Amino acid sequence: MHHPILIVEDEPKIAALLGDYLHNAGFETTHLDRGDQVEDWLAQHTPALILLDIMLPGKDGLELCKSIRRRRDTPIIMVTARVEEIDRLLGLELGADDYICKPFSPREVVARVKTVLRRLQPGTAPADDLSLDEAGYRATIKGRQLDLTAVEFKLLKMLADQPGRIFSRSQLMDTMYTDHRIVSDRTVDSHIKKLRKKIAERVPERELIHSVYGVGYKYEALVED
Template structure:
């Protein structure tokens, strides 16, 4: 089955070039020139990946990224003429998986799309347990459907938050440097600062407040094997 990609870009030249390169690689591509219409489209169809421009008429790409993350963990690549580090950090903190600055090579975009899809596939198949679940106390991770539960309550997490949970639960009590977590989660070509890791940890602690993730000062983080049970 072809992976379906939604491309949201108001520049027709960039939109056509991106579409041509993605279709050549066998992807199913749907294009739209504004965020409002793109968001409405999700009522009828859900993509396997979003490619978003930031500077769009009406709702901008950041707002659309935020809305997508509130509903889904589908991968998001931001493409933008904004090349300041703060803009990239904002995009990552809103939950995007990658940020590509214009002008960019269409081949580089395709390579990043392939890398993200490959990473998602590996994450889906890298861990096998009874019933395809990992469990630590009341934390239950369904590695096939990529769902997270605390007891009987499902907890919504993004793709990056899920990947970090998998790393921690497979390596309990091991300390990870921030740089190592960046490489494991984003890949070796990550362009931003390690603030992205701190932000992921902050979000996980907010969603799973009893999760035993410890700060290793001046180094990174670890997750203990003992977990506090609910009262």
């Protein structure tokens, strides 16, 4: 059974464009143009993923994201023209799986939808031949060992366990330091820089850990469509 992609967008032209591209990619879609329609619809339906605009009449996307997350774990990609860092971080901390900023390429949206759904598929094989031994804090990629510190291992595991998901620096800091010590964003950036360098020594043909401007970082696996 194919569950639809729910598009929550109050601009008809954008909603129609997203619907057309998703249909061409083989997805079914349903469109709602008001935030206060969403929860009643979700009580009767189970979408595969929700494309959720932030600026909506009736109820805004951030409120909706928080409310939906209390009841279900349906993946949510937030769509917004508001690029302020606080909105991005707030959306992610409320449980959004990814962010797309207007104006956007419809092809990019389809690619993001596929990435999020792919990582949620049960039994998905580890990408890039990446192997993580949590007990021994050992990591190998393409059969070659990565010489990682404990902090670098924790960062890599958090990112690679959910490829495509954007993690804010505060989320990564909580993983790095469970004692909740006060560290700066620069500390996270420094560890990520070192981790990237070590991965590049093993797979120089592709950067796997990507910066997301104003938000944080994500791991993009080498998976072919």
